[in-house]
Amino acid sequence: MQLDVSGLKSGYGKVQILHGVDFCIRPSEITTVLGPNGAGKSTLMKTISGHLPAMAGDIRYRGESLAGLGPLAVCKAGVGYVPQDANVFPDLSVYDNLLASSLAFEGAASRMAEVLQRFPILEERANQLASTLSGGERQTLAIGTALVAGLDILILDEPTAGLAPIFVDRIVSWVRELAEDGMGVVWVVEQNPEKILAISETAYVIDAGRNSETVAAKSLLEPGRLEEVLLQVHV
């Protein structure tokens, strides 16, 4: 079932950041989101996932509106968000981070076992404090804790920013596997979007809180096309 965002407006306090954004997340597909710093990409993801209230517009999923629900209720509806920063509890062990996530969700015990199997590095580091993990390991843990919730839609906000290439490749291949297994994935991309565009269906360019372009992701791999699209935005 796809998730449909229409005319979404939101922001912080009285400051409006999103001015009517349309967006769609389809199962078994990876959707890429691009745009300059401060464009509102994270604000869009925080609003979809219930971390920020919508000021107007709607978020429809499985025949219901998610607008107005908080993050736990949105997660229970199957939609989870892994933020850019502060996405694990640094003072808890890897195992306890996963456990903390599992406490809120039915059937989480078996998913926790699956997550440890899917990400052997988490099994290896189970008793280590999250604060002592490398960037790539921490990001893996953040994705793992989201999966423990039993999601159908996983929203990743710049998950490979600043990571060693080996972790970039690992996360790209895990995400591809998740999509092959039916998950709808959103990937907000950072500096080098080519690897993600290559496995993605649709790319949204967000600029100044509005839709700038929505295109077939692979079309942005044609020479010069990505620069062309990004140059149109108000950097």
Ligand SMILES: Nc1ncnc2c1ncn2[C@@H]1O[C@H](COP(=O)(O)OP(=O)(O)OP(=O)(O)O)[C@@H](O)[C@H]1O
């Ligand atoms: N907690 C906050 N309180 C007030 N304003 C905020 C807050 N978070 C973000 N903003 C503002 O909202 C606007 C959009 O920020 P947002 O984080 O959504 O951009 P982004 O596209 O994710 O950028 P980046 O590529 O740097 O992650 C920016 O002007 C930012 O300063």
Ligand SMILES: [Mg+2]
């Ligand atoms: Mg952001």
